[in-house]
Amino acid sequence: MLLETVESKGLAHLSYVLGDDNQGMCIVIDPRRDVSIYLDIARRNNCRITHIFETHIHADFVSGARELAAQSGAQIVGGVSDAYGFELHQAQDGETFSLGQLTIKVLATPGHTPEHISLLVSGGKGSHKPWAVFTGDTLFAGEVGRPDLLGAGSEQALARSLFHSLHDVLFQLGDEVEIYPAHGSGSPCGGSIGDRLTSTIGYERLNLPKAQIKDEDEFMSTVLADLPPAPLYYPRMKKINAQGATVLGCMRNLPPLDADRFDEARREGNTQIVDTREIEAFGGAHISGALNIALREEFPVWSGWMLRPDQKLLLVLTDEGDLDAVQRHLLRIGIENVVGFLRHGMRGWIEAGKPFETLPQTSVHTLKRQLDSGSGLKVLDVRQDGEWKAGHIQGATHIFVPELVEAPLPFAADEPVAVYCGSGYRASIAASVLQARGFQNVSTVPGSIKAWKGAGYELTKDGA
Amino acid sequence: MLLETVESKGLAHLSYVLGDDNQGMCIVIDPRRDVSIYLDIARRNNCRITHIFETHIHADFVSGARELAAQSGAQIVGGVSDAYGFELHQAQDGETFSLGQLTIKVLATPGHTPEHISLLVSGGKGSHKPWAVFTGDTLFAGEVGRPDLLGAGSEQALARSLFHSLHDVLFQLGDEVEIYPAHGSGSPCGGSIGDRLTSTIGYERLNLPKAQIKDEDEFMSTVLADLPPAPLYYPRMKKINAQGATVLGCMRNLPPLDADRFDEARREGNTQIVDTREIEAFGGAHISGALNIALREEFPVWSGWMLRPDQKLLLVLTDEGDLDAVQRHLLRIGIENVVGFLRHGMRGWIEAGKPFETLPQTSVHTLKRQLDSGSGLKVLDVRQDGEWKAGHIQGATHIFVPELVEAPLPFAADEPVAVYCGSGYRASIAASVLQARGFQNVSTVPGSIKAWKGAGYELTKDGA
C-alpha cells in the first residue's frame, strides 16, 4: 500500500498520496500548487494518479488540483457546490471510488465550509474494515475546523453543521479509525491545532475539549469564540480556488539583478522589496523601504498577510540558493509577480556603494532597563489580540502587524519606539513597515516575549 | 513534534525518530545498521539524539544501536535480559523517560522474545493522554509477532506471554492509541503482516483474527500453527545483536575489478559470485557459478538465506550505481565480506572474450504446452511449504530454495528441469544453484505462478 504525507511547512498543510501500489494506481488528496512532488511519488511507486480529491474549497493556499490534473490527466473530485467555476466531479455523500483493493467512501462533512467532504478508506491486506478517514479541515489532531472563515453571516449555520458532522458522522466511524487531516499545528484554519500530524477518532472523541460539549448551542458559541483573526488573504485564495487556479507549467526562471538594475527596478511604481534574511541580518543593514519577512516556517503566512498579488516584488535573499523555496512559498499563496532578486544580496548592494539603513536590535535586558529608568521609550506589541490579552509588557501599546500598514499611529515619527511580538519575527516585519512609513527611531526586540520570559521578567494583563 | 518513520524495504523494517523539536531532543527506536539517516533527520530538525531504544534483540537484521551510540553519544535502552553482552540501560516495566514535553513509558511485552518492551508515548500540544505505542515485534498491523523464532523449546512459554502482553497490556491502553510497529508486510517476524505501516489498538483488538481467540490454549496453538520457515540466518543475527555488533564507521570503498581480476578472484577458495541483475538479464548471460539474487525488495532476505558471512563475495551489478544499495542491504544482515564488483558488469566480462552461460527462460505458455504434450520435462516448485500446499502445478516436485544447496536431488544432471516459484524471483536463485551444482538442462519460469494464473491455467493441491 502507498500512503505518503506531503507536508508544506509554513502553511502547516498536509496533503496525501494514497494508492494500491500492487495495482499501480493512486489518488492525491488536497494537493498544493507546486505539484512535481506528487508526480515523483507516483512515478517512484509505479503508480498513475487516477483522481485528485479536494476535501473543500481551500482558503489558505492556492490548490494544485488543476495543475496536477493538467500534468497527470487525473480526474478532480470535490463535494457538491454551486461555487465551483470549473469542471470537476462533484461527489455525493456516500459515493464510493475503487482504487485497486482500496475503497474510498465520500462523507459529506460540512462545517468548515458547506461543500466539505471527508474520505473514508477501507481495504488492503489485513484491513477490510474502514481504517482511516481523511478529514480535510473538519477535524484535526486536537482541534476542529473553523466555521467562521467564509464570513458573510454563514458562521452560525456552519458551526451547527460542524456539530453534526462531528457527532453524527465522524464520531460514528469507530474509535479505532485513524484521522489524516489537511493541517497540522500552526494553521489558522483551526483555533489551536495539536502538534501531531495524525490522530484517531477515539482520541478526539474522548479528549478534544470541544468534542466534550454535547449541547449544540454551547458548542456553537464555543467554536465561534476567541478565534484568531482570519488572514486577510483568505478571501482571495478562496476565490481563486472556486474559479480554478491557472495552470502554470514550469517554475519561472528569475534573474539576478545587480545593484544598479535592482535600484532602478525598485523605483518603479507598485514595487515592493521583500528581504527574506533573518531579522538580525536585516537589523544590521537593509535597503530603505524593504519589508523583512524572513524565510522560515512562518514565511508564507506572513507573505499572505503583507503582500498583494498585484505588486511587483523584488527579493533580497540570504543566498541565491533560497530562491527556489521563496518562489514556491509565494506560488502556494498566489503571489506570482516576482521580478528578480538582488545579485549577491545585501553584500552586492553595499559593495556597490549604495546607501543602506539599519534597524537597531534592542535586547530584552536593555528594554527592561530603559523601561525601569523611565526613558520615554514607546513600546509596541504587534501580536494578535489573544496573545496580547494573555499577557504583555507593562506600558506597551497594541496594534496587530497588518494594521500597521495603513492605520494611524499613536507615535510621532521621531519618537523612539521598540517593537516586540512573540519571538521577534513579526516585530521585524512591523518595524520594517514603520521605517517605510518614515519612523526614524524604531528598534526591534529580537526574542521578544520568549526572551523576556527566558530572562525572567514579568508580564501583565493590565489594560488588555 | 518530530515523528519520522524510516522504512528499510526488503526487511520490511520500520524504525522511528521521535522527538520534541521545540526542545531539541529526540530518540531513535530500533535503528538499522547504516545509521546516517538518523543523524541527518536529527540534524535537520535541530535535535540531538538522547536515547536509542531497542524494543528487543532483533533476529532479522543487525541492529544499528551501537553504531548510532558511537556516532551520537546517545544512551542505548533495552528490556531486562541476561542475554545482552554489551553495556546498555535495561529498563524496568513502567519506567518512564522524559523527552521534552513527551513522556515515554516502558511496557514489558514479552512474547516475540522474553525481554521485549513496548514504548507508550504521551504528551505534546493537545495530546496529554497516551496517543501512541511503539510495539516492536509484539503487535503489527493485522498480525502478532511470532513466538517461535527463538527456538530451543521456548515457543510455548513465549506464546503464552504473548497472549498476556496483548490482552493484559496492549489492549488495555485504549482503542484510540496508534500503533507503530517494527515491521510491515513481508517480514518473516510475523505470520502475515498487513500492508499498512500503522494501526490502532482498537483496530487490532476488534479485527485481528488471532485477537478474537479468547482462550489461552487455543491462542497458543493457533499462533504456533502454519508458520513459514524461520530464515536460517536469524540465529546468527540474534547472536550478533545480543553480543553487540561491531562499530563500523564509514562504508567501505569497493573497487571495480576488470574481467581478468574478477576471473582471478572468483577462482580463490570460499568465494561466491552474486549476480544482482534482474532474472531475464541473468537468463540472457551470466558467469558460471554465479548465484542470481536480483536487487529488489526481496534482496536482503534472500541474501540472508543464501549467503554465508565467511564467504568472500564478488558482485555482478546492473550498474555501478547499484553498489551503494547492495552494500547497505548486505551490511544490514551482517554480510560484510564483499571483495569487489565486476567492472562494467556482464558487458565487461563478455567483451573481454570470457565464456558465459545462459539460463533459458521458459514462459508459462511453453511450460503448459510441454506438460500437456508429455515431453518428459521435470518441474520443480521451490516455494515455501505453505505456498505449495495452497496450490501448485500438476506433476511438480517440491523443494524449498535454500534446501537445494545441499539436499540430494531427485533429478539426473542432464534431465530437463523447469523451476518455478511465485513470480520467478526465487526460481532464478534456485536455478542458479542447480546450474552451479552441475545441472546442464535447467530453465527458469519467469512470472511463475503469477503468470500461470494470469494466463488462466489451473493449479492443483494433489499430492500437497
Place this chain on the structure above:
Amino acid sequence: MLLETVESKGLAHLSYVLGDDNQGMCIVIDPRRDVSIYLDIARRNNCRITHIFETHIHADFVSGARELAAQSGAQIVGGVSDAYGFELHQAQDGETFSLGQLTIKVLATPGHTPEHISLLVSGGKGSHKPWAVFTGDTLFAGEVGRPDLLGAGSEQALARSLFHSLHDVLFQLGDEVEIYPAHGSGSPCGGSIGDRLTSTIGYERLNLPKAQIKDEDEFMSTVLADLPPAPLYYPRMKKINAQGATVLGCMRNLPPLDADRFDEARREGNTQIVDTREIEAFGGAHISGALNIALREEFPVWSGWMLRPDQKLLLVLTDEGDLDAVQRHLLRIGIENVVGFLRHGMRGWIEAGKPFETLPQTSVHTLKRQLDSGSGLKVLDVRQDGEWKAGHIQGATHIFVPELVEAPLPFAADEPVAVYCGSGYRASIAASVLQARGFQNVSTVPGSIKAWKGAGYELTKDGA
C-alpha cells in the same frame, strides 16, 4: 571567471557557459534542448545569461537556443545565413561582444557548414591576449569537422572553405590558444575525433594529420574520403534547427502503463516499442516486435538512426528511474512522441501472463565452434562499411544496421542467423529488427568483435 563545460554523452556534445562572474553576466555556447542545466549554472554563479551563441546550424541534435532564450530572455547570436527561419542576431566576421572583462570576437570559419562561426575569447585577470577559441564543429581535438553532411553537392566548396578556415583563420591565432570544440570522441560530426575534450591551436597545427596536408586539393580529397555514413536523421535535425525548434517548457509527465494498457497501446497503428534494457536482458525475454536500443552512451545516436518522430513510442525500461534520462535523450534528437512506459518493466509484463520472446545469445566461442564445424549457421555483420573493411569474421555477410529495416535480406526467415557488430550493442538492435521482420532463428553475439578478439580468434579482410 566562469567556464563550465556541459557534456551530453551519447551525442558526444559539448556546450559551454562562459562568463564574468564578478560582473554577473555569462553566455551559453551551443546549448542542448533540455536547458535547465544552463539556468542552474548561471544562478549558482549569480550570473544572468546575456547571449546564446550558435556556432552553426546543428545537424546532430535539436538546439536548445530558442528554449533557453524563452526562459532566460537572452539574445540568440549566430553566423550570417539565409537559412535561418527565426529571429536571431547574425554576427559579422570580426564583430565583438563585451562580457564584463571578457571580449568575444566572432570569426567566420565556414567548412563544416557555410554559416559557421568560431568565438575567440580574450580578457580576464592575467589574460589580456586571446586565450581560447570555441571552434564549434570546425576543429576538434585530433580531427576536423566533416564538410559532407550538408549534401546537395556542397561538399567540395565546403571542404575548400574548411582548408582556409583552418590555415588562414584558426592556425593564425597562435599556438598557445586553447580550443573548446562542440564535440568529443564518438560524434559523427568528425571522422575520428580524439578522446580529449580540449586541445590547443599549436597541438592541432603540429599533430593533426589532416593539418599537415598543405595542398588544398589533396586536403579536399582526404577530408572527403572514407567518411562514415551520415546518420539518416541529420537532415531532419538540420531543418528543425534552421526553422527554430518549438519552445517546450517543462518535461512532459509520462504515466506507467500496466501490462494490459501497454498491450492495448502497442496494437495501435504506427506504434513502436523501444526496449532500453541491456542486451542480455533483452535476450532473456522481451515483447514481440520490440526494438532493443539499450540505454548507454550510444542510445541517442541509435535512437536517431532507428526511430521516426511521427511514431508513437512505448518504452520498456530497466527501472522507472531511467525514464528521465530516456526522455531527455529522445528530446535532444527531436523525438517527442512517447506515449508511456511499461509498469514494472518486463517483470510486470511477464507476471501478467503475457507471452514473450527470447533472443538467444551466442558466445564467440560457440560461434567459432559452429563455424569451424560447418553448421550452416549464417553470420551477419551489421557494422559500418569502414569497420567491415578493416576486418571481419570469415564467411559473414555485411549489411549496416539501419538498412535492415527495409532492405531485402539474403536469408530465409527460418535460417539460423547469428548477428554481430563491434561489441554486441548494434547486433541486438539489428537482431530485434530481424525478429520483428519475422526471422525465427536469429541470435545475437554479445561482445561481438571485441570478444572475438579478446578470445584470440582471427579476422579476415577477404571479400571486404
Place this chain on the structure above:
Amino acid sequence: MLLETVESKGLAHLSYVLGDDNQGMCIVIDPRRDVSIYLDIARRNNCRITHIFETHIHADFVSGARELAAQSGAQIVGGVSDAYGFELHQAQDGETFSLGQLTIKVLATPGHTPEHISLLVSGGKGSHKPWAVFTGDTLFAGEVGRPDLLGAGSEQALARSLFHSLHDVLFQLGDEVEIYPAHGSGSPCGGSIGDRLTSTIGYERLNLPKAQIKDEDEFMSTVLADLPPAPLYYPRMKKINAQGATVLGCMRNLPPLDADRFDEARREGNTQIVDTREIEAFGGAHISGALNIALREEFPVWSGWMLRPDQKLLLVLTDEGDLDAVQRHLLRIGIENVVGFLRHGMRGWIEAGKPFETLPQTSVHTLKRQLDSGSGLKVLDVRQDGEWKAGHIQGATHIFVPELVEAPLPFAADEPVAVYCGSGYRASIAASVLQARGFQNVSTVPGSIKAWKGAGYELTKDGA
C-alpha cells in the same frame, strides 16, 4: 579519457582525476583532505585509483593523499625528499608511469619547494605527443609559484631553481602543451594568479610578465619582491603534510547545543566561538567574544589565519545546513577540534533570553560625513601591506588583521573606531577581535573600499 577537475573554493585549490576509462584505471593529483569526491568520480567512471600524486609537500592545506590511499589502496607518489616522514614512492626526474593508454612522466621542477615535481601527460586517441602538464605550484595561469614560503633562508636558492624549472624544463615542453596547475586565482601560493583555471605553455611563455625576465638575478629579485604575507598557518600545514596527516575515516557527527549548553561550553578554557554568518547578521546581534568569519569563499583562508588547532571551537551558523561545509573547510586546514554548534543559531540564543552584543555597521557615506566633520572617529585599515600602499582612506591607521589579536593598539578601549578592509569581510573579523579585546565603541564599514570607490570617494597614498 577521464579528466575531472575538483575545485576547492576558498583555498582556490585544484586537484585532478586523470585516467583511461577504457581500461578502468585513474590517478588523483594533489587530493584534498575530504576525499569522498575522488572515490565517487572513480566509481562513476568504472575506474580504480592506482596512484595518488603529490606534486609537492603542500603548505596551504592538509593533503588527502594518505586518507585516499587508506580508502582506495592506491600508491602515493611524490618527489624525492628527506622531509617525508611516511611511506611513499619518491619518483626520480624522468620516471614514467603507465596508465592504460596514457603515459605520465615525472619532471623535477623545484622552485616553489625543493622536492616539487610536475607531471607530463601523453597518449590517448589522437594525442600521442605530450599534451598536458600538471604543474602543481610551479606555474599557474598568469603567475609563478612563490619560492619564499619555506622560509629559513631558502628563498634565494628556490628562486634560482624556479628560474631553471621554468626556462629549462617547462618552457621546453612546447607552446601547445596545456597547463593544469594546483591553484587558481586567490591562492596565496602565487603572488597574483590569473582567473583562468588552465593555460598553455605558450601562453605563459609569451605573456607572463615574470617569464619575460631573461636575467636570472633580476628574475630572483622580482619574484621575491612585493609578496603578500605568508599565512601564519602554513608552517603548521607543511609539518603535517611532511609527516603524513592522520587517516580520519568518516566525518564526525556534531550535535546541536541548546543555548544553555552552548553557554556552558563557551565558558570552558581555550574555547573560541566562531560565528560564520554574514557580516550584517553578525552586526545585528552576536554572542560576546565571538569571532566573525563568514562562510564564503574566504572562509578557510581566514580560519587558517585566525584559529588555532588546539582551541575548542563552538560554531554559530546561519543554518544547520551549513555545518557540513564549515566542517569540511576546517578539516582541509587541519582544524578538527569542533565541539558543536548553536541550536537554531542566534535565534535560539536570543529567544532563550541570553544577552547579545551588536556591531554597528557604518556606511561609507556616514564614514565620509563623520571624517569630513572632524568627529574624532578613529579609522582602522586592516588589509595587507600592499593593499594599504596602493591607496587608503585619508587619516586611517594600518594594522593587518591577524596582528590585532596580540599587538598593542593605538586606541583607547572607549574611543570610537571604524574598521574597514577591501569589502568589509576582514573588517568584521577585525572588529570582532577588537570587541573581544574590550573595545566598546568599534564599528565596521560594510563594503569598505569597494563601496567607498563605488560611492565615488577618494583614496590617498599619503603616509603609506
